[in-house]
Amino acid sequence: MDATDPAADEVIEICRDLLRIDTTNTGDLDTSTGERVAAEYVAQKLAEVGFQPEIYESEPGRASVVARFEGEDPARDALLIHGHLDVVPADASEWSVDPFGGEIKDGYLWGRGAIDMKDFDAMVLALVRRMRREGRKPPRDVVLAFVADEEAGSTYGAQYLVDRHPGLFEGVTEAIGEVGGFSVSVGGDQRLYLIETAQKGIDWLRLHAKGRPGHGSMINDDNAVTALAEAVARVGTHRFPVVLTPTVRAFLEQVSQILGIELDLDDPEAAVGKIGPIAMIIGATLRNTANPTRLAAGYKDNVIPGRASATIDCRTLPGQSELFEEELRRIVGPDIELEYIHRQAALETTFDGALVEAMSAALRAEDPGAIAVPYMLSGGTDAKQFAKLGIRCFGFSPLRLPDDLNFGALFHGIDERVPVEGLQFGVRVLDRFLQQS
Numbered sequence: 001m002d003a004t005d006p007a008a009d010e011v012i013e014i015c016r017d018l019l020r021i022d023t024t025n026t027g028d029l030d031t032s033t034g035e036r037v038a039a040e041y042v043a044q045k046l047a048e049v050g051f052q053p054e055i056y057e058s059e060p061g062r063a064s065v066v067a068r069f070e071g072e073d074p075a076r077d078a079l080l081i082h083g084h085l086d087v088v089p090a091d092a093s094e095w096s097v098d099p100f101g102g103e104i105k106d107g108y109l110w111g112r113g114a115i116d117m118k119d120f121d122a123m124v125l126a127l128v129r130r131m132r133r134e135g136r137k138p139p140r141d142v143v144l145a146f147v148a149d150e151e152a153g154s155t156y157g158a159q160y161l162v163d164r165h166p167g168l169f170e171g172v173t174e175a176i177g178e179v180g181g182f183s184v185s186v187g188g189d190q191r192l193y194l195i196e197t198a199q200k201g202i203d204w205l206r207l208h209a210k211g212r213p214g215h216g217s218m219i220n221d222d223n224a225v226t227a228l229a230e231a232v233a234r235v236g237t238h239r240f241p242v243v244l245t246p247t248v249r250a251f252l253e254q255v256s257q258i259l260g261i262e263l264d265l266d267d268p269e270a271a272v273g274k275i276g277p278i279a280m281i282i283g284a285t286l287r288n289t290a291n292p293t294r295l296a297a298g299y300k301d302n303v304i305p306g307r308a309s310a311t312i313d314c315r316t317l318p319g320q321s322e323l324f325e326e327e328l329r330r331i332v333g334p335d336i337e338l339e340y341i342h343r344q345a346a347l348e349t350t351f352d353g354a355l356v357e358a359m360s361a362a363l364r365a366e367d368p369g370a371i372a373v374p375y376m377l378s379g380g381t382d383a384k385q386f387a388k389l390g391i392r393c394f395g396f397s398p399l400r401l402p403d404d405l406n407f408g409a410l411f412h413g414i415d416e417r418v419p420v421e422g423l424q425f426g427v428r429v430l431d432r433f434l435q436q437s
């Protein structure tokens with residue numbers, strides 16, 4: 001891309017503008033901010049080049065923008081490109097720059113949301129504006145969605161659109177969004193680009209223990225706090241068995257081959273241990289996990305309460321939800337009651353077909369050392385909502401990263417930043433991808 005290419009400059013300008021709009025999502029309606037301002041900014045950028053964006057507000061200020069980019073062949077199934085506009089909070093005192101200043105230094109654009117995911121929002125906007133200016137259309141209809149509230153469960157963003165305005169996604173069969181398409185150096189001139197084809201499910205469960213309430217000075221062999229504490233400790237120290245899903249197996253097979261690591265499928269953890277920093281990302285996708293996160297019991301120091309409860313954050317592999325629950329019930333025992341407080345299903349699709357080929361080819365065209373591999377995200381994204389409409393979702397927001405950058409640590413991290421060249425690279429890859437999609 002030459003220096004006069006307007007999209008190369010515009011992606012930086014748009015990303016910077018978006019970073020300067022504080023869209024902190026605290027998870028609380030009263031204190032979350034800025035999504036409406038960001039949505040209006042995005043709508044204006046789209047309207048300037050002839051799109052007809054609509055803003056959808058689920059609650060005052062909780063705004064998302066959707067526009068349709070008509071393709072050469074509108075009869076074909078449509079593609080959804082989605083990004084969220086909100087960010088997690090940033091404590092300015094911990095940062096070396098203003099988290100909402102959009103500063104550029106050392107080749108990076110700094111700010112909360114630089115990686116998660118105003119970078120991708122900006123790439124998409126820069127690309128579609130350029131295509132409009134050049135009179136180009138995508139081969140098929142593309143629905144563009146820039147949404148609120150991803151960082152606190154999607155209720156006021158993607159979930160609202162899917163539940164209340166499903167017609168916006170009419171004809172959409174495939175989607176791309178976060179978290180995938182980023183590079184991981186594996187030595188020499190080769191870089192893995194991790195394409196997200198699966199996500200673990202989210203099960204937040206509350207454990208309830210009941211007992212005999214009474215005075216703290218007496219003998220009590222039916223203490224709810226003791227029963228709960230024992231159950232929580234058993235859950236927290238339990239190691240669920242390794243289950244190799246098709247996605248993780250494909251990832252390990254490919255990476256083992258590239259790195260020349262021997263892969264023992266009976267002990268995949270040994271292989272994961274040898275793959276370097278991405279082990280942090282992959283390790284949690286080998287098994288179901290259950291982490292205790294909250295405890296609640298009692299109201300006075302000398303009173304034994306009749307009930308006690310704890311929350312556990314469980315992440316399940318695709319297809320494992322029922323087996324997981326059985327195992328969990330065995331671990332906590334018959335006297336502890338389980339209550340689901342939040343459930344989102346796991347996702348998994350195959351790493352094949354024309355769209356995957358378009359991703360791989362676009363990456364290779366811009367980085368000859370690119371090797372696209374599928375992977376499973378241990379967390380969740382808005383894809384969980386869009387998948388409810390039967391849409392096949394991928395994490396593909398292409399970004400070439402410097403070899404020494406710890407990408408995983410930047411997510412929700414201090415001094416979040418995106419390489420300026422990475423943004424420009426992303427626009428070029430997306431352009432090629434869209435042409436072939």
Ligand SMILES: [Zn+2]
Pocket residue numbers: 084116117150178
């Ligand atoms: Zn995100």
